[in-house]
Amino acid sequence: MSKELSVVLTLLSxxxxxxxxxxxxxVRARMQNRQGPPILQPFYDFFKLMxxxxxxxxxxxxxxxIMYLIxxxxxxxxxxxxxxxxxxxxxxxxxxxxxxxxxxxxxxxYSVVGAMRELIHMLAxxxxxxxxxxxxxxxxxxxxxxxxxxxxxxPILTLPLVFIAFLLSLPAVLKKSPFDIxxxxxxxxxxxxxxxxxxxxxxxxxxxxxxxxxxFFFVFLFAGGNYFLGAVLVVLSFFIVNLIDNATARVNxxxxxxxxxxxxxxxxxxNLMLLALWxx
Amino acid sequence: xxQIVGALIVLPWIFAIAxxxxxxxxxxxILTFLSLPVLTYLAFKVWNSNLPFFVETxxxxxxxxxxxxxxxxxxxLYQGIKFRSFLVSVLAVAQLFLLxxxxxxxxxxxxxxxxxDRLTSFMYLIVATVGTIICIYATKYMEQENLDRENxxxxxxxxxxxVMNFAVSVNNIEWFFALFETTTLASYILIRFRWxxxxxxxxxxxxxxxQVGGIAILIGILFAVKYYNVYNFTDILKINATAxxxxxxxxxxxxxxxxxxxxxxxxxxxxxxxxPTPVSAILHSATMVKIAPYLILRISPVIKGTLxxxxxxTTTGFVFVAAGLLALTQDNxxxxxxxxxxxxxxxxxxxxxxGSSVAxxxxxxxxxxxxxxxxxxxLEAGIMEKEFHVKYIEEMRRLIEKAPITxxxxxxxxxxxxxxxxxxxxxxxxxxxEASNFISHGAYIASIIFITxxxxxxxxxxxxxxxxxxxxxGEFVSFKLEKLPFxxxxxTGLYVISTIVGSLFIAHFSTDFVxxxxxxxxGEFANIKAESLTLITPVSQIxxxxxxxxxxxxxxxxxxxYFVYFKADRVYEYTCGENISLNIxxxxxxxxxxxxxxxxxxxxALFVLTLVLGGGLV
Numbered sequence: 010m011s012k013e014l015s016v017v018l019t020l021l022s023x024x025x026x027x028x029x030x031x032x033x034x035x036v037r038a039r040m041q042n043r044q045g046p047p048i049l050q051p052f053y054d055f056f057k058l059m060x061x062x063x064x065x066x067x068x069x070x071x072x073x074x075i076m077y078l079i080x081x082x083x084x085x086x087x088x089x090x091x092x093x094x095x096x097x098x099x100x101x102x103x104x105x106x107x108x109x110x111x112x113x114x115x116x117x118x119y120s121v122v123g124a125m126r127e128l129i130h131m132l133a134x135x136x137x138x139x140x141x142x143x144x145x146x147x148x149x150x151x152x153x154x155x156x157x158x159x160x161x162x163x164p165i166l167t168l169p170l171v172f173i174a175f176l177l178s179l180p181a182v183l184k185k186s187p188f189d190i191x192x193x194x195x196x197x198x199x200x201x202x203x204x205x206x207x208x209x210x211x212x213x214x215x216x217x218x219x220x221x222x223x224x225f226f227f228v229f230l231f232a233g234g235n236y237f238l239g240a241v242l243v244v245l246s247f248f249i250v251n252l253i254d255n256a257t258a259r260v261n262x263x264x265x266x267x268x269x270x271x272x273x274x275x276x277x278x279x280n281l282m283l284l285a286l287w288x289x
Numbered sequence: 290x291x292q293i294v295g296a297l298i299v300l301p302w303i304f305a306i307a308x309x310x311x312x313x314x315x316x317x318x319i320l321t322f323l324s325l326p327v328l329t330y331l332a333f334k335v336w337n338s339n340l341p342f343f344v345e346t347x348x349x350x351x352x353x354x355x356x357x358x359x360x361x362x363x364x365x366l367y368q369g370i371k372f373r374s375f376l377v378s379v380l381a382v383a384q385l386f387l388l389x390x391x392x393x394x395x396x397x398x399x400x401x402x403x404x405x406d407r408l409t410s411f412m413y414l415i416v417a418t419v420g421t422i423i424c425i426y427a428t429k430y431m432e433q434e435n436l437d438r439e440n441x442x443x444x445x446x447x448x449x450x451x452v453m454n455f456a457v458s459v460n461n462i463e464w465f466f467a468l469f470e471t472t473t474l475a476s477y478i479l480i481r482f483r484w485x486x487x488x489x490x491x492x493x494x495x496x497x498x499x500q501v502g503g504i505a506i507l508i509g510i511l512f513a514v515k516y517y518n519v520y521n522f523t524d525i526l527k528i529n530a531t532a533x534x535x536x537x538x539x540x541x542x543x544x545x546x547x548x549x550x551x552x553x554x555x556x557x558x559x560x561x562x563x564x565p566t567p568v569s570a571i572l573h574s575a576t577m578v579k580i581a582p583y584l585i586l587r588i589s590p591v592i593k594g595t596l597x598x599x600x601x602x603t604t605t606g607f608v609f610v611a612a613g614l615l616a617l618t619q620d621n622x623x624x625x626x627x628x629x630x631x632x633x634x635x636x637x638x639x640x641x642x643x644g645s646s647v648a649x650x651x652x653x654x655x656x657x658x659x660x661x662x663x664x665x666x667x668l669e670a671g672i673m674e675k676e677f678h679v680k681y682i683e684e685m686r687r688l689i690e691k692a693p694i695t696x697x698x699x700x701x702x703x704x705x706x707x708x709x710x711x712x713x714x715x716x717x718x719x720x721x722x723e724a725s726n727f728i729s730h731g732a733y734i735a736s737i738i739f740i741t742x743x744x745x746x747x748x749x750x751x752x753x754x755x756x757x758x759x760x761x762x763g764e765f766v767s768f769k770l771e772k773l774p775f776x777x778x779x780x781t782g783l784y785v786i787s788t789i790v791g792s793l794f795i796a797h798f799s800t801d802f803v804x805x806x807x808x809x810x811x812g813e814f815a816n817i818k819a820e821s822l823t824l825i826t827p828v829s830q831i832x833x834x835x836x837x838x839x840x841x842x843x844x845x846x847x848x849x850x851y852f853v854y855f856k857a858d859r860v861y862e863y864t865c866g867e868n869i870s871l872n873i874x875x876x877x878x879x880x881x882x883x884x885x886x887x888x889x890x891x892x893x894a895l896f897v898l899t900l901v902l903g904g905g906l907v
Contacts, residue, residue, distance in 0.1 A: 102709075
């Protein structure tokens with residue numbers, strides 16, 4: 010990917026993410042036999058929120074919300090600029106750190122519980138992400154995203170189980186049911202987001218749109234240089250994630266971590282082992 | 290050069306005696322402060338000299354070491370009898386027996402007993418910078434605790450530095466045993482320094498556990514002499530161990546695991562926290578436990594690729610994960626730090642056992658940055674104890690309101706152990722990529738899983754603590770920076786600056802400095818390059834703008850977060866409209882405490898496996 014394109018994509022990512030989010034709400038509504046909001050609804054919400062009276066708990070907390078947006082944006086650029094894929098994964102942790110510290114910094118039970126759960130989410134999905142990156146390295150011979158996008162090999166053909174594992178860990182990244190314990194609206198009312206409002210909530214809200222772009226770009230990488238297949242994979246995984254979201258109930262944190270560690274990680278390992286066998 | 294190496298060993302002892310005898314607190318502080326520039330200068334002199342070189346010693350030194358050995362073990366035996374510790378006495382007697390045996394069969398060797406290479410000189414630099422700063426800090430700490438015993442305390446710390454310098458420069462393993470046990474003595478004296486019941490109990494435990502390491506070294510020497518007729522590190526590096534016997538190397542690795550407080554021998558390091566905090570700082574960062582990765586690095590070219598190395602990787606990788614998990618259940622700040630040291634020592638030894646140039650580079654980076662950061666965190670623990678009277682996580686709630694600087698330094702210390710772009714992260718990252726190189730044969734996937742899961746558990750742990758200390762009330766508006774004594778600010782400030790500068794210039798630090806050490810250990814440079822701030826590894830690179838961006842995000846942002854002020858209306862936290870008094874604690878992860886016996890069982894099993902299978906005892 011050229012430098013200009015990555016800059017443009019990064020700058021546009023809130024719009025792309027917003028559109029994806031709007032589309033997702035329609036898809037979910039149709040799955041539930043509802044009409045759903047217009048596709049631009051997230052942007053209407055955006056302007057409404059900008060207009061609201063800004064209230065906050067304290068400046069430190071509000072500032073962390075804004076930093077979460079900037080951090081996520083930066084980590085997306087790290088991914089899109091074609092650098093090292095592992096570095097991009099760990100930059101995502103960095104951006105999450107701001108949300109977590111923000112969540113911890115207020116004396117609100119829901120926010121503190123949510124921030125801790127946010128960390129447990131990371132505990133669950135990060136090993137899967139790193140192992141997926143290792144798998145991609147194994148078949149393409151590079152950790153650089155720019156090189157990955159140029160290869161002729163199509164990683165998903167040799168890494169089907171890794172792809173499945175990755176796909177099943179996406180709900181944890183995007184906080185979708187059954188792995189939405191960090192937000193859990195019926196239980197902890199949005200977790201770390203709860204204490205944000207007005208403009209500051211807007212920052213957190215936008216950061217989540219950017220995370221959509223971040224997560225689905227990873228899916229795109231599984232097609233290597235075959236962009237058409239990449240697009241198909243992204244659309245497919247988008248539908249699957251929403252289908253799972255609609256069809257399942259929330260699990261508790263222990264079930265989430267066990268699912269990721271004891272099912273998804275072995276799945277990746279089996280794939281890598283088979284690959285080693287097949288190649289040798 | 291011989292004189293400089295001698296000075297590095299003897300000067301700390303002279304400083305120690307001078308500090309011990311000087312009557313005036315101010316004079317003691319000045320003397321301790323002098324040790325920093327003097328030792329650093331000498332260490333740099335050695336670094337810049339023509340390395341590696343051997344040093345011949347006169348014959349009386351040999352005799353002196355032997356006499357010292359017997360005196361030391363006799364002292365251990367005396368302590369065992371005095372405190373009625375069966376284990377200490379029995380182990381001391383066993384060591385006396387084995388030592389006599391060793392001395393009887395030791396053949397004549399033409400190899401000089403002192404060998405100084407880049408690795409030694411690297412350790413000198415760490416001791417000279419990180420170690421002496423802790424001593425400077427200790428003068429203030431003891432002033433607040435008990436001025437009468439300050440001279441004794443600081444003198445022991447300084448003497449310890451000399452011992453450590455000696456330990457990393459010896460080539461003769463019999464001498465290494467003597468110094469290994471001298472560091473045990475130093476830790477024993479320091480841990481029981483407060484002379485209360487629990488201090489003595491923990492000191493005795495540290496004593497017997499470390500003696501197990503001493504016995505392992507002695508048995509290792511016996512087997513090395515039996516099979517190869519050698520007892521010097523440089524000679525051991527020349528043998529072809531896989532062909533004949535791995536037993537000596539197996540026992541040496543075991544002694545490293547014990548010294549490095551790997552499970553199941555981790556309790557002695559946890560017990561060390563009862564001593565004054567500078568003791569923990571010096572044990573965890575510059576001296577003592579760093580002998581463990583040092584020893585593995587010394588023998589890593591021989592054990593590379595053997596079953597022993599693989600079992601070491603498994604054992605230390607397991608400890609990396611398990612110690613991190615157990616740390617989650619702790620509520621004492623120093624215990625959390627201790628567990629995280631155990632965990633990271635596991636990672637250091639894991640990378641050292643992998644043995645490839647890049648892995649060795651990662652191990653050295655870990656040793657350096659861990660020394661700096663752990664020293665910083667322990668000094669902060671001491672500051673919190675003395676200035677704010679908090680020891681437990683529960684008491685640390687809302688510390689940010691009272692002590693923004695302390696909180697910022699602690700947060701920085703924790704972040705620099707997990708997050709991009711700090712040194713420890715870089716080490717973890719290049720290890721991951723190095724392990725991925727082997728994975729096409731199906732090997733090393735376990736180490737990748739260990740490294741990722743262990744790393745993410747440590748992240749969880751550190752953010753749990755940062756979360757507690759950074760919580761504040763909504764009505765608290767303006768931060769007022771706390772006033773700390775000058776020495777506290779100076780010492781911690783030095784560590785903070787070196788962490789940040791070291792991470793910023795990590796590329797050049799790795800290529801121009803650490804890579805020379807790698808060359809001395811493995812015989813070839815790690816294949817990395819530096820272009821301005823960009824670090825280029827064999828398969829990938831971390832760009833300058835990434836490093837800069839992350840440092841700006843992590844540095845300037847938290848600082849400005851103290852001073853940013855938004856104009857917005859204030860509300861109270863949402864509590865479903867109920868007016869309840871809040872007392873927010875943190876998670877104690879009791880679900881992990883339940884599996885602690887299980888974890889320890891696995892640790893024992895792996896430990897035995899390393900010795901039995903790795904050492905080839907079957």
